[in-house]
Amino acid sequence: MEQQEYAVGATRVAAGRPDGRRGGAGRGTAAAVLAVRGPEAAGAGIAAGTGSVVAGTGIAADTTDTTDTADSGDSGATGPAGAHATGAAEAADAVGEHGADGPQEPGGALSPDPGLLRLAHWFAAATPSTADDLCTASFGLYPARHLGSAAEPGDPAVSWWHGPTAHTAAVPRAREARAGRTDGGLRRARRDAAALPVVRSGAKLGRPGRHRRPERTRALPELPGDVPEPAGEELPDAERRIAARLLLAHPLVTASGPHADGFPLIRRHRDWLVERFDTLLGYRLVVGPWHARLCKAGLGPGAARRLEHPVTGAPFTPAGYARLALALALLVDAPEQLPYGRLLDAMRAAAPELAAQAADPDALGMALAALADWQVLGDLPADQADTAFVLTVDRELARAVPAGPPALAADAADLIRRAAEAEPATAVRRLLAETPAVLAADLPEDRRAWLHEHRLSGPAALADFLGLEVELRAEGVALLDPAAELTDLALPGTGTLAQAALLLVEGLVEEVRPLPGEATEGDVPIADALIDGLLGDIADDHDLPARYLADRTALRRDALDLLHRLGLITPTPRTTWLLRPPAARYAPAPDLHPAPGTGRHSRPATSLGS
Incomplete structure (x- = not known):
């Protein structure tokens, strides 16, 4: 089973956007599909240990198509990620622009995405190492x-x-x-006169021990220099390689983010990039007018890349991951301007046992910092008590974050396993591309x-x-x-x-x-x-x-x-x-x-x- 197959629920419709752009499915899917909320999904889930499936999420596949031509000078793409969009286009009209539940009203209650809500509970119940594995499997935003x-x-x-x-x-x-x-x-x-005498084990005052290994003279490490700019026929190949490296290092690249300089290269070579990532790694690449998303697969149990605070570098805890998934569950359909207090109220209403966790008081701050780093949220309040602060929400990026929502997974372990499944050739190439070394014994x-x-x-x-x-x-x-x-x-x-x-x-x-x-x-x-x-x-x-x-x-x-x-x-x-x-x-x-x-x-x- 390829990476994207488990990301779709029982209710399948053509992936589309309100602006008329049609989305593409990942490698291994039979049509462009998007799991949407069904009438039974609002309060139902998949019981742990069973194989039953409900329509669990409205954001299983990113709906920005590689065939978009919004920016001038780019020709439409017809790569693998968009090849199946036409056959299922009629079904999209039956669901509407915003899914079965419709858009969130500016002043109404926020409705959480069921799949991401289940994911939040899995995070909360996981051990730290399992939570890291689960983050890698469900978001796939780790760097090489x-x-x-x-x-x-x-x-x-x-x-x-x-x-x-x-x-x-x-x-x-x-x-x-x-x-x-x-x-x-x-x-x-x-080691000057002021530093003496120096007393070490087995040494006399002021002298190194006779059994101590002599110090080696060491030279400063050479830092990598700038790669010279290629010219002539080498330029397209160099640009493609730069774009591919950027996506593998940063799977979510936006036109206004810290890696905006590389975004035009991704747009320019998207057809080639879509084909190569699909052929070599089985990754689905979605390129739109404002962001590019490389949907990576999981790495399996014990090979996770932990998420860290974008400023302090502190590793996420299970509570932090749970708050992140809970907030994301509400933001995928939130209005563009959202009062911070309203988000907190919605989190408490959707999952009181998660929102009230006191074991990790920094969990909410870490979750919001990660969302801001991904540009799902704009500026954050300087004081978390400032509930009147208005958040700016980018729903398109919020829907692009999940790479493998748990629509078909029975539990956290099942999701981690499914996310890493692939044929031997693809699985080994993924390890080669993402990890420092691949040992045959492993x-x-x-x-x-x-x-x-x-x-x-x-x-x-x-x-x-x-x-x-x-x-x-x-x-x-x-x-x-x-x-x-x-x-x-x-x-x-x-x-x-x-x-x-x-x-x-x-x-x-x-x-x-x-x-x-x-x-x-x-x-x-x-x-x-x-x-x-x-x-x-x-x-x-x-x-x-x-x-x-x-x-x-x-x-x-x-x-x-x-x-x-x-x-x-x-x-x-x-x-x-x-x-x-x-x-x-x-x-x-x-x-x-x-x-x-x-x-x-x-x-x-x-x-x-x-």
Whole structure:
């Protein structure tokens, strides 16, 4: 079952818009369809554990068509996303412009969308990890994530553990005045007379311990430069690649949002983009006059991309997700100008048990911030108590947010499973396009067989489509982005946490990687004491921010979390960690020609080459 098949309810009509534009269905659907509210749907749902279906949502498919020609200079598109619109057009007139319930009156009660209301309850009852999976499956607004640095050529039969390193050292910059410091990265702690004596375990006053590894000289990481503008015949291909990368990094792009500069490229090449996303990834791309929406599939259990506050970066909690789905359920048919107090009243009326949750007082603020970041809402009230504040609602964007409303799912687990279902070729290509590395050991047998058979042609097609580089190793494949643009997390990266995590993974690889000739089945266990020791070295040798100096537990938590999200380590059921083969890309580069020392016990320069 493809991604869009589960997003439609029992009542099916042609997807259309009040302005006469006809929408398209995703790959795998037989016609352009839109699940609409039925008479029985206002108070009914699908009982958990049953397979019964009701018309659960009015926004299962985005209704903006790729064939729109509102802006001058663009020709109409007839790609796969709009190919089936004509056959079901007559049914739209029977339903009307706004669905079975009609438009919301400016002063009337807001009616929640039943499918999104059910989704809100699923979020509220989920564990944090399941809520992240559910968000990925139902909204599909996550960005792609790839490791930086160029691919290292090597024998595809060689393990990452024993292959060439792509080492980019995380070296601290010169220490600056603490008063003017920003979080630009680690700095080497100064070891001058004022800092002595320094007491470390196993060391004398003022001297490093004799069993301590010598400090390495590290160079500043090179930041990716601007890609030169192509010319001549290369321009269309470069524009298409830029547009494809933008959509994969930001699945909802608007003509007035932060990525508005790329929107004309999406419009210009929409026919080609629609076909390529459908063929390679099974994703439905909808391009209208004011926004473009790439409807991504889910990633399955345990592979979620958590939603974070757009300003603070705080991860969403189940309560935050529940408030988000509840608010969205009311906004899909809300008037354009909506008093904030009216929205709060409608949320309390639609789901009193959710709106009254006090366990997470920041949940509502986080939900509204995410909606504003997606431009579903305009400006937000400075004070959440200001109920007279008038919100500006974009219903078209509100309806574009859900990629997989739970019209056919029995429960949260069923929705997560359905959202990730695909044929082996499509499923593996999705993982290659969205995740840092794909290891054969992590795949089911049918997908592993496809990757083995197409390990050259499959990744190469995606690499050409997205401007990535292929790195093949015995354990699997990684698509790398030397520009470090097609990712929400960067490694190597700037900032204290990214550089501390890089130092940590360097040390872990150096300590536990299997030696050539040693048998390994993939992941390698990491002792907790080793993690703590390496982080202690990092804290000792670098001028960390005060929050990490005062709380080593926070440093450990955040550094391990970053490495886990990048697929370089993975937890075990016993709360220990395993180092994954792609981490060996960051093995410290061996210093084969060290600079001669100047101390009286140093080896003479003439002997270095002997």
